[in-house]
Amino acid sequence: MFKHCVFIPVTVLQIGVTPPYRLTTAPIAYLALMTLSSTFLCQSRGITRLGVLRVDQFLASPRARVVNGFSLKHDLHLIPANVISKKSKHMMATTNSPKIAPYGTWESPISIETISGKSISLQECAVSPLTKAIYHLEGRPAEAGRSVLCYTPFNSSSRLEVIPKDYNCRTSIHEYGGAAFKPYPAEEAVVFTIPGDSRSVYKVALTKDDHGNISAGEPATLVPGVSTKRYGNFAINPQDSKWIIAILEEHQGSRPDQVVNSLVSIYGEPGDTKVESVARGKDFYSSPSWSPDGSKISWLQWEHPDMPWTGSQVWIADWVDGRPQNQRAVAGKPLAESTSQPRWSPDGKLFYCSDKTGYWQLYQFLEDGSSKHITLEGLDHGEFSHAEWQIGWHSYDFLTSTKLVANYTANATSKTILIDITDSSFKVLDLPFVDTHAASIHTVSESTFTIITSTASTPSTLYLCTISGKEVTYKQIACSTEISVPSNLISNAQHIKFPRISSPEPDTEAYAWYYPPQNPEYKAPEGALPPLVISLHGGPTAHSTCGLALPIQYWTSRGYAYAYVNYTGSTGYGRKFRDALNTKWGLADVSDAADCVHYLVSQGLVDKTRVGIVGGSAGGYGVLQAICSYPDIWAACVSNYGISSLRALVEDTHKFESRYMDNLLWNLDASQEVKDQVLDERSPLLRAGSIKAPALLLQGVDDRVVPKEQAEEMAKIIKSNGGVVEVELFEGEGHGWRKQETVVKAINLQEDWWRRYLVRA
Known part of the structure; x- marks a missing residue:
């Protein structure tokens, strides 16, 4: 540059x-x-x-x-x-x-280093009930992807790293983790866990010296590590902090049926603790929570073939003499109603989210055993929760017993509101945030709360928000990057909906965020149209957003058009749209990608001869399916840890997703003959003969979700058919990139690929 x-x-x-x-x-x-x-x-x-x-x-x-x-x-x-x-x-x-140069050749100040070493991921946050200090977890690619627990005192801008340099605060429950730490309610201390062979549970205390300087002590072991046991999602009794409820995932073997999940209690202090079962026998547990007086607990549970977003239940129990009693389900229904985020108000009332109306809405459990829908006029299509790929979601919290702050999503865009429970009234807070992290809203005081979010022009940031009368202000606590991008370099996302002309369900619509090329220092030759990169999100039960994402701006500032598709099955548009992918995975999502291209070409926005497609995980599967199903559309593709063989996925994946395909690929009562037919017809590995697009396959060697053999076999088949393919295996990486060197190399490889096959300059 x-x-x-x-x-x-x-x-x-x-x-x-x-x-x-x-x-x-x-x-x-x-x-x-x-x-x-x-x-x-x-x-x-x-x-x-x-x-x-x-x-x-x-x-x-x-x-x-x-x-x-x-x-x-x-x-x-x-x-x-x-x-x-x-x-x-x-x-x-x-x-x-401006300089005249072909699309895709523009130079940009947004560098690979900006995205990798100079960026972090803000993963979750929490607040000390005692001191109001803010804890947050940040993933650092420059430190081999280490997750670092940080501490910011209330009304201070100073920051302290809580854990030593050789510790990594992370859990891998359900393989995707989440909720790896929790502040204590009555002392300045935190409980946390680490991945790897030790998987111990630790307590670390923070102290203040005579000069007011705060320091973290050495982590003390609460539960000695065993490589087969994973702990997380800690809930500490507010009246007796010796009692902790947590999720335990025991790996007794490598098969899904050899993984046992349960709800356990951890009692004691470092050096003298015992772990006992609280609830077991179901396939999955999450989200434990204590009532303020410590007399009740709540949690979520569900069983195969459900995922937490297809059917899960809220359970509660009385806590008597260190044991649960009178356990009962209060909300949710298998295969029909998804519940999430059970949480107690300061006066001991239980709230939760449910999608029984078709959207994740807020409910209050009443003493007579019924539940009350918190009906907010005009927000009946708002989603107050998310698909729980990770444990520990926290998208609403109580400022007082009658007022709560919540985030909801509509049309894949989030807003933050203040709700008065007494009359179900609400006020939209005057905040520019459009993409809020699902595990980030925590009460600090009656007028302040935390939030991890981004705007259309600023990246993911942890803020402390303050409500004062009709005004709301926000103060930065931590930011995902130290780079500020000038506003005239930013490509602003445009929410588009397009007709599904190729889909199994015509006369319906799908959605995307479209980003045109943008760089004030360049313009393209007269009459030229830009190359287009279609991006498919993972999941597939997830969605793309319009918050500032530097990896997208990396491409648009170089002269690429970029479309991030919210295909059929995406969240953020209600359960009907989410469930529309059932039995049609690999068909409806892929046709939506093709139809997005048709729409953008019909609008005269992109060059139809220079279209690439990229995605990771389920999005990577969509990429491989797309180049098989619509071979004449794509000039090139990049698949990040994508699925090539559905049969291998069904036979060799982890417990959490081992029955996910049952809804996505076939009806639950389908015969084995039908299942075999679907597995063969929708596996790119068996359809590679139709592929025309050059394929770049990027894969982590240690991936447990999509093993590396899937990429290796796909590359072998494409080569044997005379196609163009390259595969890159990253040592020490799993399902996604954590290390700086991996991110750098992956972007370099992708940029070279697009320049070779899309830009052709």
């Missing part, structure tokens, strides 16, 4: 991120000014910002101001040095005209 730059010394004044504003100065920084571009990268004291400079203002005023790419809370001023060469001024004055 900086092949031809003039480096101009400047002084940088940065206004602090949060009120009260703090002015900090750096004696020297460097403004890298492209000879043909006004985009610059400014670095000072470890702070990196991308921006666009108004050259006329720079030359006319002794205080040049960055006018694009920064919010008021991240303002940046540049003061030019006393001496700027005439040559430099001339070069700055000639940078207004």
